[in-house]
Amino acid sequence: AAGVIQSPRHLIKEKRETATLKCYPIPRHDTVYWYQQGPGQDPQFLISFYEKMQSDKGSIPDRFSAQQFSDYHSELNMSSLELGDSALYFCASSSSTGNYGYTFGSGTRLTVV
Amino acid sequence: GESVGLHLPTLSVQEGDNSIINCAYSNSASDYFIWYKQESGKGPQFIIDIRSNMDKRQGQRVTVLLNKTVKHLSLQIAATQPGDSAVYFCAENINQAGTALIFGKGTTLSVSS
Numbered sequence: 001a002a003g004v005i006q007s008p009r010h011l012i013k014e015k016r017e018t019a020t021l022k023c024y025p026i027p028r029h030d031t032v033y034w035y036q037q038g039p040g041q042d043p044q045f046l047i048s049f050y051e052k053m054q055s056d057k058g059s060i061p062d063r064f065s066a067q068q069f070s071d072y073h074s075e076l077n078m079s080s081l082e083l084g085d086s087a088l089y090f091c092a093s094s095s096s097t098g099n100y101g102y103t104f105g106s107g108t109r110l111t112v113v
Numbered sequence: 114g115e116s117v118g119l120h121l122p123t124l125s126v127q128e129g130d131n132s133i134i135n136c137a138y139s140n141s142a143s144d145y146f147i148w149y150k151q152e153s154g155k156g157p158q159f160i161i162d163i164r165s166n167m168d169k170r171q172g173q174r175v176t177v178l179l180n181k182t183v184k185h186l187s188l189q190i191a192a193t194q195p196g197d198s199a200v201y202f203c204a205e206n207i208n209q210a211g212t213a214l215i216f217g218k219g220t221t222l223s224v225s226s
Contacts, residue, residue, distance in 0.1 A: 004156075031211050042202060043157065045213040055211025090156050092214070102147065102204075102214050104156035 002026055004093050004105035012111045013081050021076040021108045025093030031055065032074040033102065034066060035090040043090060049074055050096065081112045123221045132190040134220045136203035141184060143205035147214065148177060148188045150199045157202060160188070190222075198224045 005024040013019050025032050031050045035043040045058035049068035060066075063081075068074045078085060088107045095101075126132050138146065144165035149157035163170045163177045163186075170177050176189040186203050200219040206212060 033213060035216075042216040042218050045215060048211050048213055050211030056213045058213055088154075092157075096211070101159065101162065103159065104149075106156045107154075109154070 004091055004103050006089075006091050006105035006108050008108060009106065010109050010111075012113060014113055015081055015083060017081050017112075019078045019081060019110060021078070021089055021091075021110070023074045023076070023091030023093075023105060025072050025074070025091075026095075026103055029093035029095045029103075030072060031094045031096060032068055032072070033092040033094075034060075034074070034076050035092065035104075037088040037090060037107075039087075046076070078110075083112050086110060086112045123223060125223045125225065126193050128193065128195060128224055128226050130193050132193045132197070132222060132224075134188045134190075134201050134222065136186045136188075136217045136220075138184050138186055138203065138205045138217060140205060140207070140215070142207050143215075145206045146177070146179060146186055147204045147206075148175075148186075149202045149204060149216075150197075151202060151219070152199045160201075193222075193224050195224045195226055198222055 007022045033048040034046040037043045046060040047066050048056040052068045063079050066076045090104050090107045092102045092104045147162040148160040151157045161172045161175050161177050163179050168179050174191045178187045200221050202219045203217045204214045206214045
């Protein structure tokens with residue numbers, strides 16, 4: 001079965017650079033969620049989109065922005081990167097018409113040097 | 114073996130033992146709960162879920178118990194195997210389209226042969 005696809009798997013950026021992470025949800029899933037997970041930490045919710053509109057917002061820094069496109073894929077844009085942004089970034093998707101189950105991608109490991 | 118509370122304890126068990134991982138959730142309005150397993154460097158993997166109109170749900174080798182009175186959730190793993198070694202997270206949600214899944218602190222399960 002198709003899963004949530006994230007790209008790239010690994011990304012190395014320097015401080016103050018920008019990064020764009022991509023997420024392709026499971027087909028027919030209309031909602032995507034972004035999470036940030038630091039080493040040894042629980043996943044922290046950043047932001048979500050339902051039917052291409054922002055649906056919920058968590059602890060997303062102002063330097064970050066995201067959107068969901070007409071094909072339901074989503075991109076997380078991160079600017080003025082800081083060392084503390086180094087983390088695993090997960091995307092999850094769900095269907096509002098299904099059982100609300102959330103399926104996670106394999107994540108993007110961002111390292112800021 | 115059993116873990117307690119929201120903290121991030123390490124639960125160590127012997128292969129074949131039953132494991133119990135506990136979680137206290139925070140939002141009394143939450144009505145959907147999921148247990149995830151996360152292996153190092155990978156995304157959270159769905160184990161089992163339960164809705165607030167139930168107090169028990171069984172899967173293959175796993176059982177989730179929900180006590181809404183004290184806002185407590187537990188995951189029981191029968192006949193624990195070395196492949197069960199991972200970090201386990203409980204997560205809660207108010208079961209509305211687009212709303213975030215909020216994770217609790219993880220419990221690291223170590224299974225020795």
